[in-house]
Amino acid sequence: MYLELQKRLGERIRSILAEKYNLQLENIPLEIPPDLKFGELSTPIAFELARKLRKAPKIIAQELVAALTGPDGVPGFAGFEVAGAGYINARLDRVAGAHRTAGASDVPPASGLHVLVEHTSINPNKAAHVGHLRNAILGDTFVRMLRAAGQKVDVQNYIDNTGVQVADVVVGFQHLEGLSLKDVRQLLADLQTKGQRIDFYCWDLYARTSQWYEQGSEEENAARKKLRYATLHELERGGNETSEVAELISTAVLRRHLETMLRLDIEYDFLPRESEILHLKFWEAAFEQLKKTGVLYFENEGKNKGCWVMTRPGAEVTAGDLDEDAKVIVRSNGTVTYVGKDIAYHLWKFGLLGKDFGYKPFFTYPDHECWISTEHGEEKHPQFGGAQAIYNVIDARQSDPQANVIQALRGMGHTDQADRYTHFSYEMVALTPRCAVELGYNVSEEDLSRPYIEVSGRKGFGVKADDLIDKLIVATRAEVDARQTGRDETERQRIAEQIAIGALRYFMLKFTRNSVIAFDFKDALSFEGETGPYIQYAVVRARNIFRKAGTTPDAVLAEFAKLEGVGTYLEGEAAEDIWALWLRAARRTMVLEQSITTSEPAYLAKHAFQLAQEFNNFYHRHHILTEEDPAKKTFLLATAAVALQELVLALSWLGIESPEAM
RNA sequence: GGGCGAGUAGCUCAAUUGGAUAGAGCACCGGCCUUCUAAGCCGGGGGUUUCGGGUUCAAGCCCCGACUCGCCUACCA
Secondary structure (H helix, E strand, O other), rough: OHHHHHHHHHHHHHHHHHHOOOOOOOOOOOOOOOOOOOEEEEHHHHHHHHHHHHHOOHHHHHHHHHHHHHHOOOEEEEEEEOOOEEEEEEEEEEEHHHHHHHHHOOOOOOOOOOEEOOOOOOOOOOOOEEEHHHHHHHHHHHHHHHOOOOOOEEEOOOOOOOOOHHHHHHHHHHHOOOOOOOHHHHHHHHHHOOOOOOHHHHHHHHHHHHHHHHHOOHHHHHHHHHHHHHHHHHHHHHHOHHHHHHHHHHHHHHHHHHHHHHHHOOOOOOOHHHHHHHHHOOHHHHHHHHHHHHEEEEEEOOOOOOEEEEOOOOOOOOOOOOOOOEEEOOOOOOOHHHHHHHHHHHHHHOOOOOOEEEEEEEEOOOOOOEEEEOOOOOOOOOOOOOEEEEEEEEEEEHHHHHHHHHHHHHOOHHHHHHHOEEEEOOOOOEEOHHHHHHOOOOOOHHHOOOEEEEEOOOOOOOOOOOHHHHHHHHHHHHHHHHOOOOHHHHHHHHHHHHHHHHHHHHHHOOOOOOOOOOOOHHHOOOOOOOEEEEHHHHHHHHHHHHHHOOOOOOHHHHHHHHOOOHHHHHHHHHHHHHHHHHHHHOOHHHHHHHHHHHHOOOHHHHHHHHHHHHHHHHHHOOOOOOOOOOHHHHHHHHHHHHHHHHHHHHHOOOOOOOOOOO
């Protein structure tokens, strides 16, 4: 409702400005005033025009208000006034607004583009940790938001199965543990029967291997490093025992990652793997294009002599001068860097490479299949790639390489694609020193004085995702057991899981993207105040009202549509808090649009929380079931119905379920 | 050295991207369960938005300078 009225008012002011002052303005700033006493929408446009029109803001505002209040006014608005030194405040027709909010919803703002979102992308050599959770939850929430806005979205999870990280655990299996391919296969089967997690196993082995590289004498360490790179090259080449071990391990760990994410209701459509990017020669195709377009050039001198390099974004280089700072894409030994492979992959994403993956089914969800890349795939498969817009959910530390890929696309003349390439960047999740100590890690004196400590998979330092989820469920289960004595075991467990996931997802979403999360169990395990459970609790309370009243939100809203004299409940001093709740609910599409254009799910999370807050306030102030005036009771029920609807919807966009009870 | 981000209440974070009286949660103090569930509600204290200049009708936000912190910046991947 709000968004529609905002657009309508903007249009109207624009046309008045064109007519009256012959001014063409792109955007009319319209905002929601800090207090309802200033109306429901306002604009400071008069201040902006004061200089241009050489008139006092107040005069301009008065003229605009006169034009707006004209013979027919503006549909949906009750009036306009000048306030302060020149604000124009608009007041809504509350009755019409309420009916609009209770009835049909706004048309979501879809761009109609085919969008590809990539998130999670955990190296398949260890368990997922809290940092990966932030990535996946941000990405999944953004996908839900895009889909809610009517967008067609493919979800990808990129798997670097031939990188040095996987090589390191393979070194661990083969050389630290002395396991053969057969042994590894047996180990996987044993873990399976014992119900143990292979990703947890690898977590420790990876940390041990990383240490091992530095533990020996100088000669030993050199030999170990050599072993590391020999292993890496075997992986890249493929078709040998070492690469088979890697394939086994990385696939098993990947499955575990998908299972972990499924606990949070996070699903994927396609898993492109680096092994196919290598074996299907994506890079070779990209290399030709990069040379042809002059994005890459061969360096004949300086420290990068013998390499194919690329000018960095924003670098000012005069032609012919030596650019020592250039980014190396192909090393002097002929091997390609990670950025090079990434450029090839992104050309594929936009359908510009002229090559495609093979596809085979990999993981089955209740309502769809997740596919994985392979060299020779199935004949019949869905289409991936060839997107018009992409979002890469990758932490802020990778903004440099991401900028390089965009720069390459731009340099190749794919400017539209470069413009629709969004690095959905976010800050890392770190641990508070207290949390690190709590987990039993050795924390240096220096680290103890810092506000947070970066997690490190290499050191095995961090909080594993499954451990955190387990811990959350234990905590919520204790609460549910105490409160829901009448419910059976399975039901209580189900509710506990819903609340635990709600707490976790909200926790990861309530921070804006560029704030570092200093993780602490105390905060993450909190279910009070600004948390997911707080919002879920508001939903449960609203549902209880309808259950006890023996009616449904839909029935109430149908009755409300016919109700006369709604104005008496919406106008006046006493009605302000109720009207504020209706207005908050009416902001849904506005918030969705804002969250999408800014790539900031935190806005939506905040919105859901504020809505819950206002509902709780309303809940305490107005006792519905004991209301004696039937018309007022219908109105109050309708208020609860609207709040309930909006809360459930907003939560679903955040990937948070609304429990039946808690 | 260069690039990016950050510095706001005791703590953790917001602030509709330049708008009206800088807001939430936690913590602390005080009230409210015979009511539609207290995972809740109400009230209270707590701020020179790191510092110094500038731009303008208007600055937490933009510009300049200083200070502090984090990340990135290899022919490793």
